[in-house]
Amino acid sequence: MTDAPTAPAPPTQTGRRSRAWRAWVVVGAAAVAAVGAIALLGGFADVPIEKLPVIDIGDTYSGNEVDTQITGTYLTDRKPGYTFDADEGMQYFVVRATLLNTGNDTDVLDTGLVRILLGEHVFPADAPDGVVKEGTTFSLDFLQPGLEVRALYFWEIPDSVDDGDDVVVGVFERHLIDDPRYGGKVYSPGEPMARVITTIGARQ
């Protein structure tokens, strides 16, 4: 006669606690490893907007391609560079900037250089509706090396926005990065580098 198979002993309270503790250690170690790997791969490289350096109206941000100076903001009914007004119930928010391409080549970063955060109306992902050379009707298509340009960036916004409302103006730049899809270096999308925390109507 053979002995009947012995039923496994029911887990004790101590055994359950021990296994649970080991499971949490494994989960914790995996989480730490995952966070470390993501950080090493640059997954946390984006700088939160509140960590960006703050500059004042009139200060120059010296970027890797362009020196940018935000000199003021204002509201207007007339579209900058044009002779007609905004649509009914709308107006234009304008950022005045002085730009200097410090490189040796014509630079086409012009429209990507300046973005704004204006309440719930305009977000940094929203490209300007236009960029013109101040005092002219000419759009700014590129920046010649060494030639300082006064530019107006503008967005059409609701006319409920008033002088004195808060606005954040971001200064962006781009970087050459390796991209195997193109077999070499290409420019990254614009990245925020500095911000001007101001109010509409402020000027240098």
Place this chain on the structure above:
Amino acid sequence: MTPRWAGGLAVGALLAASALAVATAPDNDGVIAPFPVYGSMGEPVGSRTLTATVNSVQLTDSLIVKYRDDFPTIETDGVWVVVDATTAARLTTEGLSNLELHIGDVRYRVSDVLPPSTPLLLSYGAGVPQRGSFVFELPLAALDAPAAARASVVFLPRLDSSLDSVPVIGIDLTGLTVAPGIRIEEVAVVDNEG
């Protein structure tokens, strides 16, 4: 029997030759760079797709568009370099909005401020020469660079002219007076290429 040191010497020489080849090889951009076809002002310079002749060069502080009365005078905080040139496509229509003016290592792109019709588009196809003004906006300081005496107009027919021939015409930007406004003529079809 070959001495043992001779083998070592041969390997060393091969390594040195390899290092020299690597050090002097062009980079990726250099391998596919356009082939410049050099010329001087007043002479036609031909590439695979284009013939170009620079007839004159002037400097001014403002451009007056003669063919559009309603068009505003175009001012600059720098200086306008006005290049009068005759160009002709050799194969098909060509765009010339990527033309560059080189002063030493610095490269300026041709401006698109002039209203149509401009010489930035060779719209009549092969073999029809057009004469018109290409304008470049520069900082005044660029004219003081020693290389301004050996500037060049690079007739890039497209953004990527890799492995293609390109007319490069030397010009001297020194000793020119900055005129108070130059009247710009509309581009015109002409009889010959230079």
